[in-house]
Amino acid sequence: MIGRVVVLGEYRGREAAALVVDGQLADLLIEADSDSFSPGAILRGIVDRPMKGLGGVFVKLPGLSGFLRETSGLAPGQPVLVQVSGHTEPGKALPVSSRLLFKSRLAIVTPSAPGLNVSRRIRDEGERTRLTALATEVMAGSSAGLILRSAALHESDAAVTGDIAAMRELAESVLADLKGAPELLVDAPGPHEEAWRDWADPTPDEIAENDGCFADYGVDEMIDALLSPLVPLASGGHMAIEPTKALVAIDVNTGPDTSPSASLKANIAAARDLPRQLRLRGLGGQITVDFAPMPKRDRATLEQQLRAAFKGEAAETSLAGWTPLGNFELQRKRDRAPLSSLIQGAT
Numbered sequence: 001m002i003g004r005v006v007v008l009g010e011y012r013g014r015e016a017a018a019l020v021v022d023g024q025l026a027d028l029l030i031e032a033d034s035d036s037f038s039p040g041a042i043l044r045g046i047v048d049r050p051m052k053g054l055g056g057v058f059v060k061l062p063g064l065s066g067f068l069r070e071t072s073g074l075a076p077g078q079p080v081l082v083q084v085s086g087h088t089e090p091g092k093a094l095p096v097s098s099r100l101l102f103k104s105r106l107a108i109v110t111p112s113a114p115g116l117n118v119s120r121r122i123r124d125e126g127e128r129t130r131l132t133a134l135a136t137e138v139m140a141g142s143s144a145g146l147i148l149r150s151a152a153l154h155e156s157d158a159a160v161t162g163d164i165a166a167m168r169e170l171a172e173s174v175l176a177d178l179k180g181a182p183e184l185l186v187d188a189p190g191p192h193e194e195a196w197r198d199w200a201d202p203t204p205d206e207i208a209e210n211d212g213c214f215a216d217y218g219v220d221e222m223i224d225a226l227l228s229p230l231v232p233l234a235s236g237g238h239m240a241i242e243p244t245k246a247l248v249a250i251d252v253n254t255g256p257d258t259s260p261s262a263s264l265k266a267n268i269a270a271a272r273d274l275p276r277q278l279r280l281r282g283l284g285g286q287i288t289v290d291f292a293p294m295p296k297r298d299r300a301t302l303e304q305q306l307r308a309a310f311k312g313e314a315a316e317t318s319l320a321g322w323t324p325l326g327n328f329e330l331q332r333k334r335d336r337a338p339l340s341s342l343i344q345g346a347t
Contacts, residue, residue: 003205008192009214017195018219025222029191030342037084038188047078062182067093087334102171105197106152106163109171110145121150138164151201237266247286263292271305284334
């Protein structure tokens with residue numbers, strides 16, 4: 001299966017969306033449990049007690065607590081608008097941010113970041129000029145900022161202005177709704193809506209949407225493979241991915257190859273596939289990789305591969321480096337629920 005295919009369907013009774021590129025699963029969205037709020041949801045909360053040691057404050061949300069790091073000008077009992085910024089384990093405060101983003105397929109309204117920006121992926125100067133003029137007209141008189149996404153390229157004037165106007169109207173409506181008890185104001189998009197919004201560029205070669213499309217396109221089998229800790233590598237080796245309470249432990253093995261270059265080949269293959277595996281499995285936090293033993297002189301080559309692999313990843317990732325014991329550590333933002341938890345709760 002060659003090309004970029006967006007598959008919209010269900011997985012074990014839950015709404016789900018899959019992005020398949022050249023026959024390989026590139027991204028996966030599965031509907032989360034309804035007892036919490038997913039990343040992107042916007043809520044009115046009430047500032048609770050500060051946590052000076054943690055550098056933030058707790059926020060009362062409908063039915064649970066959030067944790068907000070931006071504390072400037074806040075006092076206990078004060079209402080505040082926040083947006084869910086990540087996933088957390090049951091029983092822990094939900095990470096939220098006061099820097100709201102109102103996203104559509106073509107534009108992002110940024111109330112806390114003024115200014116107008118056009119995606120750098122739009123390189124045609126004529127298109128940049130056209131889009132800037134349209135956005136300037138629609139956003140006139142607003143203090144909010146705007147980012148025009150790359151999907152706006154070659155869209156009609158009416159489509160662009162209509163999209164921007166809808167996002168501006170939504171943002172202004174939410175920002176004016178500050179008074180009252182904790183309440184959900186804007187729900188997070190479901191998997192199908194999020195796929196339509198975020199996977200529209202580059203334009204998919206095909207969009208499949210029917211009751212059995214996950215089975216038809218082999219997505220069910222691709223997801224089932226993610227439930228195994230073992231990941232075969234192109235080099236002939238494999239890596240084992242084991243989430244624990246404290247961290248995600250990853251072990252890389254060369255397999256049957258005993259040549260002098262086996263370790264570096266397996267390690268490079270693991271580094272190239274690591275971002276995709278973490279994204280699909282919904283894993284984040286502290287991650288420790290035990291690469292196959294190799295000479296220290298090869299570390300620079302491997303680090304270069306890691307930096308290239310994680311470049312452009314949506315989830316914020318920090319490559320911390322090598323430990324004294326020779327492992328490699330990184331930190332990845334928990335931007336979605338772990339796949340294993342979604343599967344356990346599915347029918």
